[in-house]
Amino acid sequence: MDAALKIITLLPWTDWLALSWFFAAWVAYALFARHRGQTEMTVLGVTNQLRRQWMLQTTHRDVRVIDGIVIQSLSSSPSFFASTTILIIGGLLAVLGTSEKATELVAEIPFAARTSVLVFDLKVLVLTGVFVFAFFRFTWSLRQYTFGALMIASAPDFRVFERGEASRDDFAERAGRVVGLAAETFNDGLRAYYMAFALIGWFFSPLAFAVLTAGVIWVLYTREFRSEVLEVLRS
Template identity: 35%
Template sequence: MTTADYIALVFFAAIWFGYARLLQSSSFFGRTSLTHAMRERRREWIYNSLRRDLKMIDTQIMAGLQNGTAFFASTSIFAIGSCFALLGATEKVDAVFADLPFVFHSGHAVFEMKVGGLAALFGYAFFKFGWSYRLFNYCTILFGSIPMMRDSEHDVIAAERAAERVIRMNIIAAGHFNEGLRAIFLSIGYLGWFINPYVFMLTTTIVIVVLTRRQFFSEARLAIMDAQPPSNLHLSPIPRAKPSNDGNDSSEGL
């Protein structure tokens, strides 16, 4: 490995850590990130579930979150297997790279080390997706403990505590999912190292710029920020129909 390789590797780790720290902050140049905005939407969703007894919609959302996490976990496993298969064909791949222009030919050992680093990235992503899947499973169980609408009206505080448990678990699971997805995205930038360290730094920078734009300057963020969540998300009484004078239930007010 050359000095440029070491610099590129340190640059990759630093920019990854810096971007993760950036997302942990509440804002960037006064702009709320897409991830933080979605936290409020998750809170709004769970509190809305307290106002309905039929929760099939909520369970479908939970199932969708779990299925998406399982898909990326399986993809990470396949990617790890591909890396090990690539190690078995080191001589053939190295011969191909040796004939390409602008590629720094550094030998079998460095090439195998780079493939091992790529496998480590996918391994990190798999552990994040696997833990996220389990947390979403816990979130589903906690969601089952949310009381029915009538019970929620009788004990509002207990209902809100149950909702907060679900919200916190859902946000934690989503955080691990986002970290795994970030590793998948950065693995695209990591592929530039197989060409040369300068391309490695360039592709990593491009990936981070794209991710930053999506978080703080994308249309998806605008779609979420246009509708602000209500200032008070606490459970409020649900209006019910008043009985009519003839003893039958009136349909007005439903």
């Protein structure tokens, strides 16, 4: 009980409010995007339709080398981000080892909040946690792309589909869904990167943290629901 009270009193109520707003906005937007994507065309929803169409075209091909190349190209993005995230996490853990110097450096930045070393460490730990979450999403996306590659490699010969011994629509639906899930998981990791930028505002002030959180959510919304590329994909 005393330990919990000490943790609660560690930060002012404004910091707790900004932190609660950050996580609430992140989770709420993720749920909103997933639910809204079922009734309205988003970037992810439109590209998922293209993935199903791609898998349907795969059933017509005798040689599927091009499909393997595309899968490998798609999986390179989560692989790159996973490797980059490991470096970021390592850098943040290194900052924890030099908290006093880092706190002094931040204190010299104009408009930055003056905090104790313990509070600074807490902020770095929360930021590290966001990147750990991103790392798990990127690596899971990478594995899902591998599953998609296995489905393409194990697909029946195109003559089997032509004879009606296997359903083209069934294969396209299952394979397209697997690749689509990989893309959705990768999108979760990218969203965590965006939210990490909002979290940086916490080192300046709770108000900057809250404002940046709202700004990042707005950027995510416009890119997923109101972007120019979405209009092109839908046309």
